[in-house]
Amino acid sequence: MKWQVDDAGWCDAATVVASPNCDARPDGAEISLLVVHNISLPAGRFGGDDVLRLFTNRVDPQAAPGYDVLARLRVSAHFFIRRDGTVMQFVPTTARAWHAGASSWRGRPGCNDVSIGIELEGSDLVPYEDIQYDALIRLAEALAVRHPVRELVGHCDIAPLRKTDPGPHFHWQRIHAALPQLKADPLAA
Structure with a gap:
């Protein structure tokens, strides 16, 4: 069964964990870009709830080194795809x-205005799971049906001087083969 995103911007295949870290898109902003990230908290550790806590402003500053800084951040993504392929949604795509x-x-500038952020549970140091690619592809297909998405890029493409994710283990060829209509040419940026 194909995944769907409703008019309000919620994906039927995702578990909703609402984040307060969002706001309205500027008037006339057209959602044209999917941005792929990676995240793990603590760094390199998978399966916990610290990413959910980060996106919902509930980080325990004493839980791990560096969490005192994370506890002050106000960040979010639209989606988070866990290592087992589970998809969580924090913000409706319309926001x-x-x-x-x-x-x-x-x-x-300001890619948040026109993009949908998708976090993969991972790091630059390890390969992603096949089931994560499957979920990402299904999600991107559903998003492209709902919104005028034209390209899928990495965080490294939109912030190259400060970001490296989704990292060297991300299989762009697999994504481009499955989603040729969303293939971006970073050199044309």
Whole structure:
């Protein structure tokens, strides 16, 4: 069964964990970009709930080194795909999530205005799971039906001086083969 995103911006295949870290997109902003990230908290550790806590402002500053800084951040993504392929949604796609930070694509700054952020549970140091790619592809297909999405890029493409994710283990060829209509040419940016 194909996944669907409703008019309000919620995916039927995702478990909703609402984040307060979002706001309205600017008037006239057209959602044209999917941005793939990676995240693990603590770094390199998978399966816990610390990412959910980060996106919902409930990080325990004493839980791990560096968490005192994370506890002060106000960030989110639209989606989080766990290592087992489970999809969680924090922000409706119709709203602006706070995932890209200082960013630019094709000369347009502020990628949060026109993008949907998808976090993969992972790091730059390990390969992703096949089931994560399957979920990402199904999600991207559903998003492209609901919104005028034209490209799928990495965080590294929109913030190359400060970000490396989704990292060297991300199989772009697999994504481009499955979603040729969303293939971006970073050199054209």
